[in-house]
Amino acid sequence: MGKLIIFGFFSLMAILSGIGIITLKNPVYVIVALLSSLIAVAGIFFTAGAELVGALQLLIYAVAIAIFYIIVISAVPWQKAKKSETHHRFEGLISLPVVLLLYIEMIVVFLLGVKASPEGEIAKLIEKIGNAEVIGAILFSKYFLAFEVVSLVLLVGMIGAVLIGRKESQTYEDDTT
Amino acid sequence: MKTIPLEAFLAVSMILFGLGVIGIIARRNLVTVLMSLELALNAVNIALVGADHHLGLAEGQIFALFIIALAATEAAVGLGIIIAIFRLKKVESTDEISELRG
Numbered sequence: 234m235g236k237l238i239i240f241g242f243f244s245l246m247a248i249l250s251g252i253g254i255i256t257l258k259n260p261v262y263v264i265v266a267l268l269s270s271l272i273a274v275a276g277i278f279f280t281a282g283a284e285l286v287g288a289l290q291l292l293i294y295a296v297a298i299a300i301f302y303i304i305v306i307s308a309v310p311w312q313k314a315k316k317s318e319t320h321h322r323f324e325g326l327i328s329l330p331v332v333l334l335l336y337i338e339m340i341v342v343f344l345l346g347v348k349a350s351p352e353g354e355i356a357k358l359i360e361k362i363g364n365a366e367v368i369g370a371i372l373f374s375k376y377f378l379a380f381e382v383v384s385l386v387l388l389v390g391m392i393g394a395v396l397i398g399r400k401e402s403q404t405y406e407d408d409t410t
Numbered sequence: 411m412k413t414i415p416l417e418a419f420l421a422v423s424m425i426l427f428g429l430g431v432i433g434i435i436a437r438r439n440l441v442t443v444l445m446s447l448e449l450a451l452n453a454v455n456i457a458l459v460g461a462d463h464h465l466g467l468a469e470g471q472i473f474a475l476f477i478i479a480l481a482a483t484e485a486a487v488g489l490g491i492i493i494a495i496f497r498l499k500k501v502e503s504t505d506e507i508s509e510l511r512g
Contacts, residue, residue: 236413244422251426251449255433260441267445270426274452277422278474280414281463286455286474293478298448298485305489306441309496321505325436332428339424347416347461367468368475376472383479390483398490400497 240280247273258319260306264299271295285365419460426453438503440492444485451481 250273253266271294278287372380426449433446455474462470501507 234413237418240414240418244418247422248425248429251429254442254445254449255429255436260439263442263445267448270449271452274426274456277419277456278459281419281459283459283462283471283474286459286471286478289475289478290455293482294448294452298482301485301489302441302445305493309441309493319438319442321436321438325432328432328435332431335431336424336428339427340420343420343457343461347464350461350465350467364471368471371468372472372475379476383476387479387483390487394486394490397487397494 236280243273243276264302268299285368416464423453423457444488
């Protein structure tokens with residue numbers, strides 16, 4: 234019961250911050266709302282017993298990514314964004330029924346999928362030796378290839394971000410011919 | 411152990427995902443569009459971890475870790491694109507970038 238109350242508190246906080254993300258005008262306030270939502274989601278992970286994912290959520294999302302957004306906001310002058318209209322109000326209203334349809338589809342797909350999937354035996358193992366150990370053991374045995382591919386994706390993303398974001402101080406001429 | 415029902419996780423996840431989708435559509439500022447995208451990714455993570463909690467598996471948490479890594483990549487590339495757009499065209503709103511419209 235206590236767990237349910239904590240879960241309700243964190244989910245209420247996440248939803249209120251989510252409403253803040255899509256309604257607030259100033260981009261800096263939006264970042265603060267995003268940070269609050271990310272921390273609340275980390276709290277939901279902790280109540281669900283996923284300590285490793287919650288800790289990484291706090292480390293990677295709430296520290297690294299949110300600070301990255303703050304740096305970008307402060308590096309780019311947004312004077313025009315504050316003056317002009319910040320929302321597509323008409324398009325937002327039109328998209329509401331589409332989102333409702335999306336909700337129904339998600340309910341059907343998720344409940345059917347969970348019904349069809351097998352009950353795992355890993356919960357007992359987690360109770361015995363801890364969450365992070367189990368995740369690490371499965372990640373580095375069964376999903377090791379995926380783990381390596383994710384590292385490759387991170388490398389490619391880093392190279393792409395540097396290439397896209399760099400300043401062209403001089404134009405290079407094609408001297409291969 | 412299962413004190414929180416799966417439907418609660420699913421409800422929170424869907425509400426947050428819907429808010430993220432509405433934010434992606436209705437926001438004008440490019441950076442806030444990306445932030446709404448982060449919200450939608452987080453909602454998917456909640457659904458995965460909730461299904462894990464219900465089924466007693468660990469796979470969903472591993473996929474949540476992969477999603478976090480991909481979100482970091484997406485933020486880096488997306489913000490790089492936004493900075494490049496701002497430097498080249500001096501716009502920051504989604505409806506001023508319409509070169510691909512036929």
